[in-house]
Amino acid sequence: MEGESPVIIIRNAAATAKINVTKLRGKISVLEGPGGNITVLTGREGTVLVDAGITASRPQITEALASLSDGPVKHLINTHWHFDHTDSDNTNEVIETAVEKLNFVMRDIARGRLKKLNPAYRQVAVTSSPNEISVAVDNQPPLRTPAKGAPVAWVGPDGGKVNASMQLTGRLLAQTFTSADGRRVNDYTLSPDGRTLTMQVTETSPGLSQTITYKQVYRRVS
Structure with missing residues (x-):
């Protein structure tokens, strides 16, 4: 157990x-x-x-x-903004629930891929201009897309090719990834005081019996 x-x-x-x-x-x-x-x-x-x-x-x-x-x-x-373990969901538990109905062969494959695609990022940096939005996680190269939501070709952390788009509306940044394997939406919401950034993740895939949803919470670094 x-x-x-x-x-x-x-x-x-x-x-x-x-x-x-x-x-x-x-x-x-x-x-x-x-x-x-x-x-x-x-x-x-x-x-x-x-x-x-x-x-x-x-x-x-x-x-x-x-x-x-x-x-x-x-x-x-606030002197720092980092991943908050206590207010964030446990992604391992979410993944286990999502793959539990698959057969044992597909379960291991799906579990490994989902863990690679859903790490607990230590840091998120968001910048925007009238023409472009940029999001960088940890030490990875930033994802840059047109500000009005037009998709761009992008290679994900698992090497898979996806179409990525981002659109900023007030304090909400919607980040969408689509591919033949499914769709992922990261909704970043900034708290009214600017101290907390919450990423709500929603993933759907034909290979999974249910939608994956979880949140990750970040505190601002000043």
């Missing part, structure tokens, strides 16, 4: 973990807990945070902040 997902273990642990408060000097303190340290500066006009921890620990963070000041959080400074 397989063990519990590491993502779920981390998330559950963070939901009950204690946040330690250490006063450094004057009105500067540090909160220590899941997701790294949070530096806190309190004052008459409100509170300034450097980093914000992770979502699963929000109730404990809120309680710790209340022990330092009853003022509102006025400013948040």
Whole structure:
């Protein structure tokens, strides 16, 4: 029997973990807990945070902040944007569910290919101009397409040839890949405060009995 997902273990642990408060000097303190340290500066006009921890620990963070000041959080400074393990889905579990109804030969083939096509990227960079959109993941060459959604020929991470297109509407970037093997859509949504980028993935293929869907969450690097 397989063990519990590491993502779920981390998330559950963070939901009950204690946040330690250490006063450094004057009105500067540090909160220590899941997701790294949070530096806190309190004052008459409100509170300034450097980093914000992770979502699963929000109730404990809120309680710790209340022990330092009853003022509102006025400013948040993020020092990095990276893949968030605890708020992202476990792609291995999603893939196992998608291939479980295939015969054992096809299951291994499909599992290997899907894992290659669905890595947990460590970093995503998005740039746009009136004429072009560019998306780069990790150290791979960027994908560049016309801004208005016209498709371009592109070679995927598994070496397969696909047609790729991207279109930006407000805070939503729709990235679409189509080939003879199926279709994948990555919907990137930027949070209103600009701190979080969520990629919602939807994949369909004639070789799979069900649609693959999952999300990956990224925090901004400043």
